[in-house]
Amino acid sequence: MPKGIPQKTGDKRLAVQTEDHPLEYHKFEGTIPKGQYGAGTVRIWDKGSYEIKVWEDDKIEFLLSGEKLHGMFVLVRLKKASQKDWLLMKVRD
Numbered sequence: 001m002p003k004g005i006p007q008k009t010g011d012k013r014l015a016v017q018t019e020d021h022p023l024e025y026h027k028f029e030g031t032i033p034k035g036q037y038g039a040g041t042v043r044i045w046d047k048g049s050y051e052i053k054v055w056e057d058d059k060i061e062f063l064l065s066g067e068k069l070h071g072m073f074v075l076v077r078l079k080k081a082s083q084k085d086w087l088l089m090k091v092r093d
Helices: 023-027
Strands: 012-016 030-032 040-042 048-055 059-066 070-077 085-092
Touching: none
Parallel strands: none
Antiparallel strands: 012 085, 030 040, 048 059, 059 070, 070 085
């Protein structure tokens, strides 16, 4: 999410797909040393749960129930860009 997660209904942001990370990383906070993959400070920004509503090849709809983020969101694959480029939209609270 190069420009952050959309906070208001109607907001749209570019989302770039990355490789999957091990589930154990969900609690990691700290610093990854310079020269190693992912170098820099890692912190947990939000915690909560999600519910998938729709899962298709080019569209994913989900409900977030977090401490900071909540509401319906949609990921739509961008057709004229890289296969890894998606658009994330907040659609309603």
